[in-house]
Amino acid sequence: QEVAAFIQQESSKMKIQSSVTSFTDKCFKKCVSAIDNGNLSNYEANCMNDCLNRFLDTNIKIVEM
Amino acid sequence: QEVAAFIQQESSKMKIQSSVTSFTDKCFKKCVSAIDNGNLSNYEANCMNDCLNRFLDTNIKIVEM
Amino acid sequence: QEVAAFIQQESSKMKIQSSVTSFTDKCFKKCVSAIDNGNLSNYEANCMNDCLNRFLDTNIKIVEM
Amino acid sequence: SIATEMATAYATSLVNSLTENCFDKCILQPSSSLTSVEENCINDCASKFMRSWNLISKSYIARINNP
Amino acid sequence: SIATEMATAYATSLVNSLTENCFDKCILQPSSSLTSVEENCINDCASKFMRSWNLISKSYIARINNP
Amino acid sequence: SIATEMATAYATSLVNSLTENCFDKCILQPSSSLTSVEENCINDCASKFMRSWNLISKSYIARINNP
Helix, strand or coil: CHHHHHHHHHHHHHHHHHHHHHHHHHHHHHHCCCCCCCCCCHHHHHHHHHHHHHHHHHHHHHHHC | CHHHHHHHHHHHHHHHHHHHHHHHHHHHHHHCCCCCCCCCCHHHHHHHHHHHHHHHHHHHHHHHC | CHHHHHHHHHHHHHHHHHHHHHHHHHHHHHHCCCCCCCCCCHHHHHHHHHHHHHHHHHHHHHHHC | CHHHHHHHHHHHHHHHHHHHHHHHHHCCCCCCCCCHHHHHHHHHHHHHHHHHHHHHHHHHHHHHHCC | CHHHHHHHHHHHHHHHHHHHHHHHHHCCCCCCCCCHHHHHHHHHHHHHHHHHHHHHHHHHHHHHHCC | CHHHHHHHHHHHHHHHHHHHHHHHHHCCCCCCCCCHHHHHHHHHHHHHHHHHHHHHHHHHHHHHHCC
16 A cells, blocks of 8 residues: 555656656757856746746647637 | 457557557648648648658658668 | 576667667758768768767766766 | 556647647747737647648548558 | 567667658658659668668667777 | 666656757767867756756646646
């Protein structure tokens, strides 16, 4: 029982992390053009955040159609 | 026996559906440029059909080489 | 024991082949522009080789960070 | 059941492909909320995509049956 | 057998990659049948791709053995 | 253990995504060795990518908890 709960918890943690990697991959391509230094500019950080949230909005609209 | 046949049938249905999704993905990118309304224009419909069939021709040529 | 060794050996062969296919896919897109004949030009062959090795360098740098 | 699991896996990959394609076509510059232009575009895009899916499905099955 | 299954899975992914790359390079505007230009292009593309595969394979194995 | 295997699979996919993105952004024309410009670019790119990953992770979890 505890083992099953542990596996399920780990597995959903992994699903979230794998989604985060895939969103980062997509929004990094969209929001980061030049690599001038290792920090995120304000523009890039806002773009990443908007990119994630509009992607999730798009997903929700399509599921609810 | 019936269960095995059912699973195999369902499984080949799923393989076809997953191929259809992957072909649609590829040809949609190639044939649809502007989203002006929800219908497929004649041009887009012909392009989708030609895109699928030429993709399958390419696949056959490569397998037969 | 022998069966397990055989499976492991085959499985690592397959992993290498699947990596080779994925590197070829990536570097073919980068190095081959026009299809004028079936041979690799010197430029293309050098580019494929450099592309593979710089990709592996990038991978190593990132893992060691 | 196995059939349900396979159908779920399939539906997930269709929804993912729809979302990717319509996000790429409709959200060129993501802003702080979906604009009405973007919302209409997503609706039209999803409808165009599903019509394309049906067309490809018919053509593909026709070709499998008459190679 | 397991080895056959693995080899089949591997060959399928190679054929898929060949088909994707050569379709993208050779069929810019799909028409109602393959033209002879497109057919020649597919032949040359597949041959270029397989030569690339062999070159990458040799270089990769050389690098694994002498890191 | 299962948790270790899942964590390894996950780390592999993150490293793959980092490598792909930073190779694409930093190595425009591969040459016979990494230049110092390319090396700096890979460092900065990886750092930008990991900061992006952390930002997306926070925003995504916030959104899951307050849909």
